[in-house]
Amino acid sequence: MKKLKKKFKKKSSLNELSNFVNFRFKKTYFVPDSVFKLLIKKIKSKMICARENHAVAMAFGGKLIDKKCLIMMQNSGLGLSIDSLIGTFDLYNEGCVIFLSNRGKLDWEEVQHKKWGVVTRPIIKSLNFKFYNFNNEGMLAVKKAYKYAFSKNKIVIVLFERGNIDE
Amino acid sequence: MNKLNAIKKIILSNKNSIFIISNGLTSRIANNFLKNNNSFYLLHAMGETLSVAIGIASFKKKQKIVVIDGDYNALMGSASWHHLKKFKNIKYYILKDRLSTTTGFQEIPELCIPKNLGINIVNVKNKKIFTKNPESPKKIKTNFKNYLKNIGLI
Numbered sequence: 345m346k347k348l349k350k351k352f353k354k355k356s357s358l359n360e361l362s363n364f365v366n367f368r369f370k371k372t373y374f375v376p377d378s379v380f381k382l383l384i385k386k387i388k389s390k391m392i393c394a395r396e397n398h399a400v401a402m403a404f405g406g407k408l409i410d411k412k413c414l415i416m417m418q419n420s421g422l423g424l425s426i427d428s429l430i431g432t433f434d435l436y437n438e439g440c441v442i443f444l445s446n447r448g449k450l451d452w453e454e455v456q457h458k459k460w461g462v463v464t465r466p467i468i469k470s471l472n473f474k475f476y477n478f479n480n481e482g483m484l485a486v487k488k489a490y491k492y493a494f495s496k497n498k499i500v501i502v503l504f505e506r507g508n509i510d511e
Numbered sequence: 512m513n514k515l516n517a518i519k520k521i522i523l524s525n526k527n528s529i530f531i532i533s534n535g536l537t538s539r540i541a542n543n544f545l546k547n548n549n550s551f552y553l554l555h556a557m558g559e560t561l562s563v564a565i566g567i568a569s570f571k572k573k574q575k576i577v578v579i580d581g582d583y584n585a586l587m588g589s590a591s592w593h594h595l596k597k598f599k600n601i602k603y604y605i606l607k608d609r610l611s612t613t614t615g616f617q618e619i620p621e622l623c624i625p626k627n628l629g630i631n632i633v634n635v636k637n638k639k640i641f642t643k644n645p646e647s648p649k650k651i652k653t654n655f656k657n658y659l660k661n662i663g664l665i
Contacts, residue, residue, distance in 0.1 A: 405566020
């Protein structure tokens with residue numbers, strides 16, 4: 345019988361990740377996801393948003409006054425955010441970092457997440473957005489994403505798998 | 512009142528403000544006939560005008576920020592309306608003609624506006640005004656950010 349994979353390996357402590365976020369980003373605009381549940385608690389300056397596309401637009405407003413903001417959402421939120429990302433950061437040539445949880449990759453996850461687990465990476469690739477894999481590189485992925493986004497003025501996604509950080 | 516005069520009136524009555532102007536005919540008219548460097552013109556990002564302003568307001572609580580939105584854009588962005596309670600430095604105007612003008616004048620649903628958010632509705636006439644697209648995103652951003660630097664906002 346096939347053994348179900350419970351979760352991916354832990355790649356960073358919450359403290360290390362939240363310290364980086366609190367030090368480097370002026371504010372985090374987010375739509376909650378359970379993968380980021382404990383991380384959100386540790387972020388000092390944050391704003392919950394009704395929809396992911398609005399989180400993107402708010403972070404863009406922040407960037408217009410030179411504040412580097414983080415956007416955090418579940419992979420399904422990427423679907424709502426694409427037009428907003430293209431119509432703000434991409435069109436006006438500004439950089440941003442998005443923490444994206446890759447829900448739907450594990451066998452036990454609910455059926456409503458499955459499709460997003462399959463299509464998330466192809467969608468990111470088709471959009472030609474730079475992305476780093478937290479599951480492979482841990483904190484280095486976040487550091488690289490930050491540097492790339494704000495030195496090249498590009499949209500950069502950091503993809504988190506379930507289990508990579510404490511939930 | 513036509514859309515051009517409505518936008519002109521809003522700009523003249525809000526001195527010392529910065530303006531975030533929605534995509535579609537609103538940005539086209541404002542950029543082609545009333546261009547100023549203290550305005551940021553959205554070219555796309557439908558329904559995000561208010562959210563962009565909220566992003567600025569969340570750092571600059573004393574700066575007066577005026578949002579000029581079309582009613583269809585406002586409808587799309589209505590999930591952000593609740594933030595208006597928190598950000599008193601945002602003045603939100605919705606130009607209401609109940610039409611999606613740049614896509615062929617389709618009729619749109621009536622907005623249901625909560626009374627306690629201070630949203631300003633300006634009824635505008637359904638006059639056809641054909642205007643070219645606003646200037647390039649690069650120019651829009653450069654002019655706006657230079658203005659913000661000059662007033663010490665960044």
